[in-house]
Structures are given as C-alpha cells and as structure tokens.
Amino acid sequence: MPYPSYMEESIRKVEATRERRLKEELPRIPVGERMPVLKAFHPDFIKACMRELLVGPNKGERTPNELADLLEGNSRIDPDKIDPELNSGVDYDVDVLVIGAGGAGASAALIAQETGADVLLVTKLRLGDANTVGFQGGTQAADRPDDSPALHYLDTMGGARFTNDPKLVEALVKDAPSVIKWLESLGVIWDKKPDGSMAEVALAGECVPRCHCCRDYTGLEVMRVLRDEVKSRDINYVEFAPAIELIMDEKGQVAGAVLVNLETNEPLLVRAKAVVTATGGIGRLHIQGFPTTNHYGATADGLVLAYRVGCPIVDLDTMQYHPTCAAYPLAILGLLVTEKTRGLGAQVLNIDGEQFAHPLEPRDVLAACIIRECKERGKGIATPTGQVGVWLDSPRIDMIHGEGTVAQNLPAMVRQFGRFNIDITKEPMLIYPALHYQNGGIKFSPDGSTPIPGLFACGEVEGGVHGKNRLGGNSTLDLFVFGRRAGRTAAKYAKGVKPGKLTLDHVRQWQRELKEAGLAEVRPISPKLLPDYARQPYDYLADYVTERLQPGQIKVA
Amino acid sequence: MLDIYIMGKRYQVPEGLTIQAAMEYCGYRLIRGCGCRAAFCGACGTVYNFKNDPTLRYALACQKLVEQDMYLTQIPFFPAAKPSYDLEKMEPTGEQILKIYPELLTCFGCNNCTKSCPQDLEVMWYMSDALRGDIKEVAIKSFDCIMCGLCAARCPQGLVPYNIALLCRRLYGRYVTPRSKHLDDRIAEIEEGKFDAEIKELQNMSLEELRQRFDKRKILKE
Numbered sequence: 016m017p018y019p020s021y022m023e024e025s026i027r028k029v030e031a032t033r034e035r036r037l038k039e040e041l042p043r044i045p046v047g048e049r050m051p052v053l054k055a056f057h058p059d060f061i062k063a064c065m066r067e068l069l070v071g072p073n074k075g076e077r078t079p080n081e082l083a084d085l086l087e088g089n090s091r092i093d094p095d096k097i098d099p100e101l102n103s104g105v106d107y108d109v110d111v112l113v114i115g116a117g118g119a120g121a122s123a124a125l126i127a128q129e130t131g132a133d134v135l136l137v138t139k140l141r142l143g144d145a146n147t148v149g150f151q152g153g154t155q156a157a158d159r160p161d162d163s164p165a166l167h168y169l170d171t172m173g174g175a176r177f178t179n180d181p182k183l184v185e186a187l188v189k190d191a192p193s194v195i196k197w198l199e200s201l202g203v204i205w206d207k208k209p210d211g212s213m214a215e216v217a218l219a220g221e222c223v224p225r226c227h228c229c230r231d232y233t234g235l236e237v238m239r240v241l242r243d244e245v246k247s248r249d250i251n252y253v254e255f256a257p258a259i260e261l262i263m264d265e266k267g268q269v270a271g272a273v274l275v276n277l278e279t280n281e282p283l284l285v286r287a288k289a290v291v292t293a294t295g296g297i298g299r300l301h302i303q304g305f306p307t308t309n310h311y312g313a314t315a316d317g318l319v320l321a322y323r324v325g326c327p328i329v330d331l332d333t334m335q336y337h338p339t340c341a342a343y344p345l346a347i348l349g350l351l352v353t354e355k356t357r358g359l360g361a362q363v364l365n366i367d368g369e370q371f372a373h374p375l376e377p378r379d380v381l382a383a384c385i386i387r388e389c390k391e392r393g394k395g396i397a398t399p400t401g402q403v404g405v406w407l408d409s410p411r412i413d414m415i416h417g418e419g420t421v422a423q424n425l426p427a428m429v430r431q432f433g434r435f436n437i438d439i440t441k442e443p444m445l446i447y448p449a450l451h452y453q454n455g456g457i458k459f460s461p462d463g464s465t466p467i468p469g470l471f472a473c474g475e476v477e478g479g480v481h482g483k484n485r486l487g488g489n490s491t492l493d494l495f496v497f498g499r500r501a502g503r504t505a506a507k508y509a510k511g512v513k514p515g516k517l518t519l520d521h522v523r524q525w526q527r528e529l530k531e532a533g534l535a536e537v538r539p540i541s542p543k544l545l546p547d548y549a550r551q552p553y554d555y556l557a558d559y560v561t562e563r564l565q566p567g568q569i570k571v572a
Numbered sequence: 573m574l575d576i577y578i579m580g581k582r583y584q585v586p587e588g589l590t591i592q593a594a595m596e597y598c599g600y601r602l603i604r605g606c607g608c609r610a611a612f613c614g615a616c617g618t619v620y621n622f623k624n625d626p627t628l629r630y631a632l633a634c635q636k637l638v639e640q641d642m643y644l645t646q647i648p649f650f651p652a653a654k655p656s657y658d659l660e661k662m663e664p665t666g667e668q669i670l671k672i673y674p675e676l677l678t679c680f681g682c683n684n685c686t687k688s689c690p691q692d693l694e695v696m697w698y699m700s701d702a703l704r705g706d707i708k709e710v711a712i713k714s715f716d717c718i719m720c721g722l723c724a725a726r727c728p729q730g731l732v733p734y735n736i737a738l739l740c741r742r743l744y745g746r747y748v749t750p751r752s753k754h755l756d757d758r759i760a761e762i763e764e765g766k767f768d769a770e771i772k773e774l775q776n777m778s779l780e781e782l783r784q785r786f787d788k789r790k791i792l793k794e
C-alpha cells in the first residue's frame with residue numbers, strides 16, 4: 016500500500032522545496048527558551064494524565080495513571096500458600112539471579128559469572144526478546160580525538176536540563192569507550208572507516224558525532240552476540256519465566272524471586288544471594304494512549320517488584336516520546352524511525368513541505384514541536400485511520416551524501432517501509448511521536464546497588480542517569496555500563512553476604528497497606544507481564560465464573 | 573472483512589492487520605512467537621499458504637498483512653544446534669567453522685534456506701562462502717539476519733545457517749576488522765585520569781555556570 020493519492024499532493028510540495036532546503040537550517044531553540052513549547056505540548060505536562068501515589072516509598076509523588084495503577088497493584092501471589100515451600104524446596108539456589116535478558120541483563124550475567132558467581136538468568140519471553148534487540152541508532156562513546164568524556168558529560172547533563180545524577184553520568188561517560196571495546200572483543204561488527212577507526216554519527220544533542228552503529232541493526236547485532244555468548248558460556252537461563260515477586264530474608268535483604276512459567280502457570284522459587292533487576296521499560300502500558308516502539312514484554316514489571324520491597328523510584332513523572340515513529344501504514348504504527356535518519360540529514364516537514372523545527376532538537380522538544388504543528392497549527396497530514404503525522408524527508412540524505420547512502424546506512428528502514436511499497440530513498444516517511452523510553456526508574460548508585468540490600472539494578476529499569484530527558488545513544492550505553500557494573504557488584508556482594516531465612520512478609524505487609532488505603536479492591540493485579548491485546552468482546556459468562564477467574568484476569572478500575 | 577484460517581479454523585478479520593494482530597483480533601493471547609513486533613527480533617517467523625494454493629510461503633507475522641483465504645499457524649522456536657565455544661581461543665578460518673559446525677559439509681545446495689528467508693537474504697550463498705572459509709563475505713551477506721529460524725526449519729540436512737553465520741560474524745568482528753586506534757588511545761587516557769579534573773570542575777559548577785557552559789559549547793558540523 017503506497018501512500019494514498021490524497022497524500023501525494025503534499026509529497027509533491029516536499030519535493031518542490033527540497034532543493035531550497037538543501038541549504039536551509041532552522042535555528043535551535045536555546046535551552047532557556049524550551050519550556051513554553053514543552054509545557055504546552057509535551058505529554059508529560061498534561062496534568063490530568065498523572066496522579067499522586069497513595070502508598071509505597073514514593074507516596075505523594077506524581078506519575079502517569081497507567082503506571083500508578085500498577086505500582087499500587089495487588090500481588091499475584093498468596094504468601095501463605097507459598098511460604099511453607101520457601102525454606103524447604105526452592106527450585107533454584109544460586110549466587111546471583113538476573114531478572115530480564117535484554118542487553119543489561121545479559122551483560123550483568125556475563126560479568127557476574129566472570130567475577131566467580133553461580134548465575135541464573137531468567138526472562139519473560141525468549142533470551143533477547145527485549146528493547147535492546149530493536150535499537151538502531153547506536154551507542155554513544157566519546158572516543159574521537161576531537162571529543163572528550165567531559166563534552167559527553169556536558170551534553171548528557173544539558174540534554175536533560177541538568178536533572179541527572181552527576182555521579183551516574185560520570186560513570187556513564189568514563190566507561191563508554193571500554194564498553195565499545197568490550198563488545199568488539201565479543202565480536203560485534205561496528206561501522207568503521209577503511210583504516211579501522213570508528214565511524215561515529217551525530218545524534219540530537221551531541222556537540223561532536225559520538226554514536227557508534229552497526230548499520231541500523233545495532234541492537235540486533237549486539238543482542239545476538241550477547242545471547243550467543245551467554246549460551247556459549249553455559250550460563251543457566253530460563254525463558255518464558257517472568258519474575259512476579261521478589262523474595263526477602265528476615266534481615267530485610269532481597270534473597271530471591273518467585274517466577275511463573277508463562278505457559279503452565281507453575282510457580283518457580285529461586286533463592287539467590289543477590290538479585291539484579293534488568294527488566295527494561297514501560298512502553299506497552301501505552302501511556303496516554305500513545306503507540307509505542309517497545310517490545311511486547313515492556314510492562315514496567317521491575318518497577319513494581321522493586322517498589323514492593325520498598326525501593327524508591329526516581330523521575331517517575333517523565334517519559335520519553337520518540338519524535339519520529341511511523342504514523343503510516345497502520346501495520347507499523349509506532350515503529351521507530353531511528354534518530355540516525357535525522358543525523359544523516361533528513362528534515363522534519365509539515366503538510367506544505369516546510370520545516371518547522373531543527374531536526375536535531377532534543378527528543379522532548381522535537382516531539383512537542385511536532386504535536387504543536389499537528390494539533391495547534393493544523394499542519395499535519397491525516398491518515399485514512401485518523402492518525403496524523405508530519406514528513407521525515409529521507410530522500411534528502413542521498414542528495415547530501417550521495418546515492419546509496421540511505422540503502423547502506425538504513426537497511427532496516429528501507430526494508431520495513433519497502434514491505435508496504437514505500438520507497439524511502441525516494442519518498443518521505445510519515446511520522447509522529449510514540450512512547451519510547453522510561454526516563455526515570457529504580458534509584459541506584461554508580462556501582463549498580465540500590466537502597467535495598469541484595470537488590471541491584473541496571474538498564475532502562477533504573478533511573479537518574481538521564482534525569483528527565485535522555486539523549487539518543489545514551490540508553491544503550493547505560494545498559495552496558497551499568498549492566499557490567501551491577502553484575503560485578505552483585506557477584507562480589509554475593510560472596511560476602513550472610514543470608515537469613517526466606518520470607519514473603521513484605522507481600523503480606525503490602526497487601527495490608529493497600530487494604531488500609533482502600534485500594535486493594537480497586538487496583539489491578541501487577542506486575543502486568545503482557546499487554547491485553549487479545550480481543551475478548553464476548554459477554555456471556557455467569558458472574559460466578561468471572562469472580563472465580565484468576566484475579567489477574569479481572570479488569571478493575 | 574477477510575476470511576482467514578488459523579490452524580484450520582475459519583475466522584473473519586478486517587483488512588490491514590498483520591498476521592499477529594489478526595490472531596489477537598480473533599482472541600488469541602500470544603505468548604510464543606511475539607517479541608519486538610517490529611521485524612528485529614525474529615520471534616515471529618511463520619509459514620502460510622492459501623485455501624486453494626498449497627505452496628508454502630514464509631514471512632514475519634509482525635509484518636505480513638493477512639489476505640483473503642490465508643491458512644495460518646504459529647510455529648514455536650525451532651530446535652537448533654548451538655555448541656559452546658570460546659571466541660578467545662579461536663581463529664577466523666574455514667577449518668575453525670567446520671570444527672564447530674561439521675554438518676556444513678553436507679549442504680547440497682537445495683536453496684530452501686534462501687527461499688524461506690523473510691529478510692530476503694542469500695542464505696545458501698553465504699553457506700557456501702562459509703564452506704570456503706570466506707568469513708568476510710558471510711559477515712557482509714548475512715548481516716541483516718534476525719535469526720528467526722525459518723532457514724533451519726527448512727534445511728533437509730539439519731544445518732542451522734543462522735548460527736553458522738553468527739559465528740562467522742563474531743570471528744569477523746573480533747579478528748578481521750582492523751582495530752580503532754583512537755578508541756584504544758581514549759581508553760588509556762581515561763584510565764590515566766586525564767579527564768577527571770575537567771569533569772570534577774563541571775560537577776562543582778553552579779547550575780547557572782553549567783547552563784552557560786552548555787549553551788556556549790561549540791557544535792561540530794561535518
């Protein structure tokens with residue numbers, strides 16, 4: 016399905032302005048002047064879509080309603096039914112349990128094993144079915160001679176309007192080059208110049224090109240290498256077995272987890288001296304109804320697990336909406352169009368083929384500008400299914416860098432739009448912001464530890480590194496930097512810790528609190544595990560059937 | 573509305589849905605065969621044909637739109653050989669690959685792998701490149717492989733082309749591509765603490781100073 020004929024008219028305008036736009040560069044909005052457009056148009060600033068949490072370590076703080084529901088959710092388990100088993104018959108007994116096998120979890124598992132720990136890696140879907148496999152644009156590291164970790168530090172802080180934790184950012188930028196090297200030593204094929212030097216591209220908010228790519232299959236390349244390494248080293252792993260609750264010991268240390276076999280509902284108990292959460296993001300909660308770039312299992316589970324053992328979460332009031340995601344065709348709605356596309360020279364255009372924002376504004380600003388262009392100025396292009404979008408002018412890339420550049424650098428994009436008969440080397444893409452990344456997350460320190468002993472965190476599930484807005488290419492860096500650090504710290508901790516008797520008292524306590532706050536009856540079951548996409552329009556069940564269904568299947572408020 | 577058949581049973585679904593979305597529309601809750609939903613993870617490789625045309629066709633369920641009279645099924649991940657190895661103790665040679673995957677020798681060029689690839693890769697060609705020990709060619713030709721497993725499912729000789737290609741790419745990245753000197757230099761500089769003072773200085777600035785420094789930084793254009 017190529018573009019419908021009524022859109023062709025606007026595409027003609029895009030073509031007509033292309034020659035002139037070759038030299039046209041709009042000014043960037045200075046940092047001090049970004050607030051008005053953000054406040055008016057960025058989804059984070061829509062007050063009605065957030066509410067204060069009523070229980071737990073972040074009580075009184077605001078977060079999107081969809082996340083608040085889950086953080087205040089009911090446990091899936093009845094501790095009284097599991098407890099007798101806890102201290103007699105666990106299914107696994109290990110030094111380090113890593114929950115979530117994306118890039119962060121795989122890195123943590125590899126390094127924890129190297130540090131001498133007996134490791135178990137468990138995950139919700141298959142190894143590597145994760146946000147990591149989909150990242151395209153790449154990974155930042157200040158390795159060019161004209162770049163420096165200090166500039167990387169400055170860009171990262173400024174991009175987030177100085178809301179990040181400086182110590183975390185320092186760790187991030189200083190570990191970056193060795194992360195690139197580590198991945199190469201595992202066999203990752205980075206884009207390079209003929210002499211072997213790294214070929215960095217510029218993403219938004221970088222003052223020097225700093226982003227390392229493997230064409231636009233960077234995440235795929237990295238994830239398949241890490242997965243192969245995990246298997247090659249015979250690290251024990253269990254797939255389709257999400258964690259549904261953490262286990263603690265009597266000393267208040269995290270000491271394991273309850274997993275569930277997704278297909279058979281069998282519970283599996285893991286005793287572990289240290290637990291690393293690496294469960295990734297939140298996109299499948301579809302906050303404010305936005306489509307998402309995230310994988311099927313991105314449902315904020317790690318936040319819920321950590322919250323219930325009393326671990327605070329930081330910056331839960333901001334989400335990242337990626338400015339350029341497919342708005343057409345419907346089948347790929349929300350598909351990420353990598354920022355590298357803009358890095359290579361694609362401009363963002365309205366229905367008249369005119370620019371309205373610098374294409375390399377930080378993500379929050381550009382997303383807000385696109386929403387403004389469509390919602391306030393009415394200059395978006397409507398699709399047959401009622402979505403609206405603006406153009407991302409990919410053909411301009413070949414005009415600047417020469418024919419074949421798009422095909423060579425953006426093969427995934429060419430293929431994905433090509434499947435729907437849209438040739439992005441010749442036609443622009445219709446795009447709109449989609450829910451992309453959870454900026455905040457579990458509070459943690461540069462060594463990967465959290466305020467709760469025995470609990471470690473890394474990757475998208477943790478917060479503080481990116482403050483209230485993350486720069487492109489910094490998240491994938493984050494997950495390797497802190498994945499490795501958390502793996503190492505957890506393994507060392509596991510060697511020294513004296514575990515106590517296992518208990519699920521914190522779950523009992525949590526349910527009591529919910530009850531006292533009057534929430535137990537009205538909140539859903541969490542963690543959510545998977546989104547509810549299966550259409551079930553049937554209404555024929557007797558009430559007693561609904562009542563006797565698993566609590567997780569009842570939809571409440 | 574279109575008629576489709578899921579594991580033999582007829583359903584009606586609207587046009588414009590992917591195979592994945594169509595199954596969900598019919599009430600299936602997907603557990604297997606669904607990952608990125610964006611053609612990156614390879615969880616959803618699938619085969620289908622049509623009511624009146626038995627020829628098997630191959631696709632990604634997250635990308636392929638349903639058509640009238642399609643016969644659909646879900647295939648769980650296909651069992652596949654994946655030996656353990658230590659990249660650090662290997663060499664980027666054809667012998668090395670044959671040592672790990674000796675079954676490569678039994679490929680007789682039926683081309684089923686290529687025909688089944690939803691990424692349109694020349695799988696059989698890079699299997700013969702692997703046989704000849706041309707690791708670079710395998711790395712280049714197989715780079716866009718999402719490891720969906722369809723090639724292995726269709727190989728009459730039990731080869732696992734996607735794992736063989738992965739080993740070649742890892743050897744290529746590790747041993748064949750030239751090293752990046754500026755990367756090694758930078759790692760050494762960081763270890764020597766070359767940037768510590770400057771980062772400390774930034775950390776000690778007031779918010780206003782830091783903001784000014786940020787706004788005034790030079791943005792390099794290439």
Ligand SMILES: Cc1cc2nc3c(=O)[nH]c(=O)nc-3n(C[C@H](O)[C@H](O)[C@H](O)COP(=O)(O)OP(=O)(O)OC[C@H]3O[C@@H](n4cnc5c(N)ncnc54)[C@H](O)[C@@H]3O)c2cc1C
Nearest residue numbers: 115117118119145146147152153258295474475488490491
């Ligand atoms: C399409 C896309 C493109 C991106 N592009 C870039 C980019 O170019 N540059 C950049 O820096 N960042 C990018 N990002 C962001 C970045 O890729 C992610 O933030 C990062 O990969 C997260 O890694 P992770 O290991 O923390 O989480 P993930 O990779 O998502 O892994 C989390 C894992 O935990 C599992 N899990 C979840 N819940 C449970 C549970 N209860 N029990 C057990 N396991 C569980 C999941 O199934 C998954 O396997 C992109 C993200 C997406 C989605």
Ligand code: FES
Nearest residue numbers: 607608609614634
């Ligand atoms: S679900 Fe990942 S490739 Fe289709």
